[in-house]
Amino acid sequence: MNLSNFGMDSVTLAGPLEAKLRASKASGFSQLMLWAKDLAAHPGGLDEAVRVVRASGVRVTGIQVMRDYEGLGGALHDYKLDIAKQMLMVCKAVGAPLLMVCSSTSSHASGDLAHIARDLAKLATLALPLGVKVGYEALSWGRHVNQYQQSWEAVDRAGHANLGVVLDSFHMLANQATFEELDDIPAHKIALVQLSDYMWRELRSAEERLETARHLRVFPGEGMHAKELSDMLRRLERNGYRGDFSFEVFNDDYLQFTPEVVARRAHRSAKWVTDQVLRRSLTVLQATAGHPVMA
Template sequence: MKTCIATVSISGTLSEKLEAISAAGFDGIEIFEQDFITDSGSARDVGKRIRDQGLSIDLFQPFRDFEGLPGALRAKAIDRAERKFDLMQELGAELMLVCSSVHPKALGGIERAAEDLRALGERAAARGLRIGYEALAWGRFVNDHRDAWEIVRRADHPNLGIILDSFHTLGRNLDPTSIRQIPGDRIFFVQMADAPRIDMDLLYWSRHFRNMPGEGDLPVTDFLRAVLAAGYTGPVSLEIFNDQFRGGSPRTIARDGYRSLVTLLDDVRRAEPEVRADLPVIPPRQRLEGTAFVEFATRGAEGDTLRSQLTALGFVETGRHLAKAITLWQQGDIRIVLNEEEGDFAGSAFNMHGTSVCDIGISVASSAETLARATALGATGFAQSPAVGQLDIPAIRGLGGGLLHFLDERHASVWRDEFGVDRSGPRGAGLVSVDHIAQTMTYDEMLSWSLFYSSLLGMSKAPMVDVIDPDGLVRSQALAAPDGAFRVTLNGAETHRTVAGSFLASSFGAPVQHIAFATEDMFATARAFAAAGFEALPIPGNYYHDLAARFDIAPAELARMQRHNILYDEDETGTFRQLYSRPAAGGLFFEIVERTGGYSGYGAPNSPFRIAAQKRLAPPKGLPRD
């Protein structure tokens, strides 16, 4: 299966785009005419440069406003097409995209359009070229792939076919099932794009908010299933218009594009295995079984502070690594690793970020297959020489340069072999598991990391929510395994003035801002914390007056919640309690949660109150932090 991407999808100069597209693993490109025009090289030079990158030119686009023009305008359109044919032959491009007309003087009529495109197909055939006709969702007369196909069918020329674009079909809520009736050899090219569901003008939506398959809300898998079931055997390409991507890193965007396309093809192969024998075969998403460990890079006085925090949370040091300066802290099924080794990855992470989460271990059904899938999707593997007696566990680079290790049943002995521990932790304060891990990034990185988790681990996305900070806006999106065994929240900061943005700035991009631990009895945990000297984030009385107005909470329970600074939320399925630690230096903090019933959220209505409370403890604006 040949994979392509339109050059318009990638930021940068044409040379930067080509280098990024090639490095990501694509086979070919759609060359967007503007990218060629702005380059200083001749068409022959540009074509050679593309091929030198190991890429083919599978589509030249766009050619606009051709069919249905009267008189002199029609003659001029044919002249334009001949000039573009000259250019294509110099470039080495064989197929041109003709999109349905939006010209104000164009005339409607399927027969008229078919006649014009038949004539253009004849001219293309004389040059050894082909024409693909695409229905723009906002086309003046043709805005439906079914009408475009009828025009191509009536034109009946071997050098004329249809080009299908998922956005133009799905953006208009058209059922892609009808595509299955189009002969596969008459489909000349296929373009894929996703988008968030937004009620706005189609043209504006398309030009500014398209994103990679899997990053939006459109049923792109159903679309491609229909295309391949029709018998299409050509390339599958990405055509993305997105303001955010226009300012992003070319290599990051290209890598995400390739990851999204391989994931999409894999999803189609699994949903409809008979459609194409040449679809990529990669391991399936593995079942997630929980958080195996969370590892902190720390050292010296900062390490002492972290140990004090963990002790106040009820954790106990249960083991020391047989060969390294690493300790294991446990409570219930939670494992926290404190790595003070100076010569390995944790040492470099500490030098960069200070005390921070440098590694997350995820329990999966098969670590080998998870690593193989990650590699196939373009993830960067990680390895360092293991110490004596240390297991070699598969790992990749994750957010912010941190690590993700994948553990399965073959690694069950790691704690006994390396730390001399072969049991769960003590009950402590009643914390039983890691509920979720909150990762902070710039807003521009959110789509990339959402795609990473959903494509690699099969985590489902909750709708993105806006979290109000007194000094700005933070976008937040939660992803979770189907049974909630592993959860992450992605928080995108747009300014360093927010709590999330301040954490990013002060930690030089550390990936994890807080960890949420689960308890089955919040009040018992809060009492144990108080006895151990835990300092909760103070929540003002106004919050609890508001709770009394919004929810039917018994006065005695509300008083207990206020006494322990516990926040509360509920929905039709269950209830949710939250308790936060005070932020440590740099902004890292801990959260304790209790879920009852089927509550699967994260207490989003409480976020503004938590953020305001954290800001009250921060130094006054303009003063340096300690």
């Protein structure tokens, strides 16, 4: 685990696309998670936005976000599938290897796991020839899938090589998830790990959960869940995850500062994350020093 594994999320940074890319790169990050609206809202249009991203030398972690996709039927399913196809084309254009899909909040969506898995597999198949992987994330307020274990169950049931699960520390902490079942998820089936924290120990209402999620997250190392995050990170490291980590930090305060200031905070957080894993590894090595491994 090193800095090349980490990237910011453009939603955390103020300013135009060019400024976000420049600040991210200047702080030592080689990748950035983009939202489709970053590209669509560019004054020069989509083609110019793609040119700007490719010229920056910054790798695109993935594209956010396909919402309320799975579990629908009839005209609603057809509509969302068409939107998903357009999102995949955006991924291809900008060289994004991952399309993020959040668990549905729609009252029109079925909670049938077979239906959900079938829809995810269909999207993964469509993405395959474009060189894009699909990652499925459990929103903590998802209507039917709101725990990471459920998102993994859907991915596992879909059984598609081009489909993985996205783990998001905020949603896991918000639901007071336990991390033991992370051990059941093969490392190669984790498409991405999103990291953030928040400033209080518990979320006392659905309204507070949404307010915190959308406006008041902080970087790992700044919040109140250092112990839980350390446990999560060490489990992932021990289980062999060597993929990307993205700091998905929705924070209105950070949007009042220049992208460079916020990117430096993210860099400190990346160091905090790596220190949590390294410190544990050193402790294990010290405890076993002088005791040779028996063949």
